[in-house]
Amino acid sequence: MAHIYLDNAATTPMAKQVIATMTAQMQDDFGNASSTHWFGRQAHTVLDQARQTMAASIHALPDNIQFTSGATEANNTAIVQVAHARQALGNHIITTAIEHPSVLKPLAQLEKEGFEVTYLPVDANGQISLADFDAALDDRTILVSVMMGNNEVGSHLPIAAIGARLAAHQAWFHTDATQAYGLLDIDVDALGVDLLSVSAHKINGPKGIGFLYRRAGLNFPSFIKGGEQEGKRRAGTENIPAIAGFAAAVSLITPQEKADRQAKYLGFKHQIQDSLRGAGVAFEVNGTVQADALNHVFNLWFPGVSTYALQTNLDLAGFAVSGGSACTAGSLEPSHVLTAMYGADSPRIGESIRISFGKATTTLDIAQFIQALIKIVTRLRAKAAK
Known part of the structure; x- marks a missing residue:
């Protein structure tokens, strides 16, 4: 059958080109990208090239890309670390009722810590009302997290309209673009987003790798403590074969x-x-x-x-x-x-x-x-x- x-x-499923790229990396460039010898420099070159590929895919700069273990880690980092870092400015967060669990569960934990979260309702089309958003936004709001597209019904949420509303507001704007990446053209400046999460395995890349886009100037502590990898933003030895495979998958999507x-x-x-x-x-x-x-x-x-x-x-x-x-x-x-x-x-x-x-x-x-x-x-x- x-x-x-x-x-x-x-x-x-992983694309054949992705598998070939990862296999070659595992065989040939096994060095630690943080090492200063030849083997380390070879691995670091692969890392830099992949970062450029990711940045170009969303019209960002390479330094804006922070590799993660996937969108779940990226979402948790963007929500938990930003909330803690900015709580002196307010304790209010806006999201939607249809976010992925990797957004909703960190927010539920923050509520236990005293943060106030507004969950915007959706209509029968899986769409939020911008009037509801405007009513929820106030001077206590420090973070807005709205997914770009829903993983269960495919609704495309009004990210650019929200970004425009936040242009002169203190709130940082995060979007989970996991389902939209690879299908929609994404320009972080045009959309007005400050933070954006992506996972490779949704676009025929490997599991266990993703990235968090963070706009320049957004400072908050590393979610994972340890070494000084990823520009001191995410500790842990980079998974070069997976990162190279991720870049190969992105390169296939014109x-x-x-x-x-x-x-x-x-x-x-x-x-x-x-x-x-x-x-x-x-x-x-x-x-x-x-x-x-x-x-x-x-x-x-x-x-x-x-x-x-x-x-x-x-x-x-x-x-x-x-x-x-x-x-x-x-x-x-x-x-x-x-x-x-x-x-x-x-x-x-x-x-x-x-x-x-x-x-x-x-x-x-x-x-x-x-x-x-x-x-x-x-x-x-x-x-x-x-």
Whole structure:
């Protein structure tokens, strides 16, 4: 049985060029980038070149890039360390109700420490209201953390509009760009962001590596204590093979490639919707289908069909999809994103699946998936009706 992977929002397979780059690095440039001898200098050259690649991808400067173990560390660093460093200026933070757990959980800890956090609500499209943002912002606000795109429903949040509002405000602006990076053109100056988090494994790079963009002049203590790596901003010997692999993955995604992927994924969404409607299968989209959304994510509600049953049956048929964020897999907790969008009592919460496309996804993959999806949903509904 062939297996088709449609869970790319959780992680992506590494590109062949990435694997080749990492293999060469592990074989040839094994030195510690902090060492001053030839081997160390070779590794440091790879590190510098990768930093330039990352910076160029978001129109930043190389010194603005701090390598991390991934977006979770980057998010925790940007939130916890900034809050502690700036608490003399205020104790108020603004975020949204649909952030990734690596943002929400550090904020929950800060609330226990006495910080006040405003969680902006979202509508049925997974979108915040700028009027709500304006009402929440005050002279006590020291940090705003709003994701660029949501990992469960693909909504694209108004980062540039928020950045413009904060241009003359004391609050620093952080965005978790994990899902958007590799799909949207990102210019940190145009967006007005001060801090930005990214993870490599969402763009066909390796797991365990990411970066935090931090605008020049933003000073706060290192989250990880130890040596003086990363310009004294993040202790620990740099993972040169993973960093080189990350840079290789970034180099594969040109502006045209981003546009092509967005168009391709939007086409997949229409292909699925049209086929389901043609087959008379009742469903609704969680969120919206818009060209400027993160089109690799498609969340669908099938009334009367449990998420668990549908996901399990699709898996048995050879199709990998998700019930929501991979970071809450195995949890009995309902999706906080769908809860925020539709309310805690909505049947959508237990009857929805997330389909997410990737670079390798083909039209044939989607056609085969649609055929299986229609068959399984029809069978499960018939069984429930007995």
